[in-house]
Amino acid sequence: MAADRTSLSKVVSDQIRGQILEGKFRPGERLVEDRLSADLGVSRVPVREALLGLSIEGLVRLEPRRGATVAEITPEIVAELVEVRALLEGQNARLAARRHDPEIVAQLRETLKRGNEAAETGTPDQLARLNGEFHERLAEASRNSVLTEVMRSLRERTSIAFAINGRDRAREDWKEHAGILAAVIDGDEELAALLATRHVHKAAEAFARAHAAAANDAAD
Amino acid sequence: MAADRTSLSKVVSDQIRGQILEGKFRPGERLVEDRLSADLGVSRVPVREALLGLSIEGLVRLEPRRGATVAEITPEIVAELVEVRALLEGQNARLAARRHDPEIVAQLRETLKRGNEAAETGTPDQLARLNGEFHERLAEASRNSVLTEVMRSLRERTSIAFAINGRDRAREDWKEHAGILAAVIDGDEELAALLATRHVHKAAEAFARAHAAAANDAAD
DNA sequence: GGAAGCATGATTGTATACAATTTTGCTGAT
């Protein structure tokens, strides 16, 4: 077997995170240690460590003696997340435009191409993954690892909420991605920042509409 | 005994975090699980969970199979942290000025008073604690819990590095705090944001000077 | 004398076991 350069807790953590982000575990759902450890074929210890880590990241809610649940991202929390995320995405885009590293730009172009295709024919699963990939690569373009990590954490949490946005919004997403990338390539810092900030707000508005509509349906 | 509404891992985590922030554990120092568990009178499990959490917060570095060390905050990392922190402190101060909640303002005044005293006669320990308290309360003034938590995480990490700043800088710190608070009370959003951003940069510059001087001494 | 190789001790990673607490479902009284 290849040298294990990572711990089992990390693997378990990535598994659970993945299932949450894919929507396999829904917000509010209980995450029972025994069941997870049985499903993943490990003992409870690495599962506990994974859940603890995810709770600090904000993806899981941990109540003492009452166990773990998938974090419920309320509209109020979304508003707070968006307020911070919009600011950071803006600054990040500004820095990305300042550097406009050719290698990263090439990667972003590649992701953009695949994203545009997926916006038409892809599954929600693929869309979510490509969206994450675009933002991750854009975040790396600032060459600030602290910024990249904070943004990733915020993005994962908003993505749980934004999952209710449909294909219409996905098409808009990728149009906006294209605009941001163009500004980055041009080295137009101000425009890149503006578009990136606006992109977050637009996604949030789409979420707010979808959320209100869903609440209406539930009230019928 | 009063009802334990918190887990032992949390207690242990707070203990270790406190010792790191007080400088009891120095950057680069190894944190051996056995020793910590013996010192704190608990088993290794809560210690492990605490270390894992602290590593996600960025205060501890965890290498697979090689254990935990107190995170070393290099000048490069400081620069990254400061770039993000300055932005967030600015936005936070802007929001604080917009709300200028009387109750929180009263608390800030109280902390400011004690901070000014400590700047003259307090121990480095007290200074660090009061500095943290001021920034924590200022962060709460924005009424954005996400922002508060992200800022706390960034602040803790910079504070490890900024600990080498001496009493001269402490006096400047509290002068700047006074300026920020005054702008918040006035509801002057732009000034509050400017001063808060500048405050972070000034502390970073003081750190850079102190760090360079220390490096010079070491080269002698 | 120095370096490679190996044995030993120290430390981390995972599993299992047990204690403490919470949840759940039943029973019986009003």
Place this chain on the structure above:
DNA sequence: ATCAGCAAAATTGTATACAATCATGCTTCC
């Protein structure tokens, strides 16, 4: 029928035990 009270089951929190890996110091060979 509903609710309080209690017993049993489920679940979490902590401790201990063992396996896997890494660090250290010795021996031996050149």
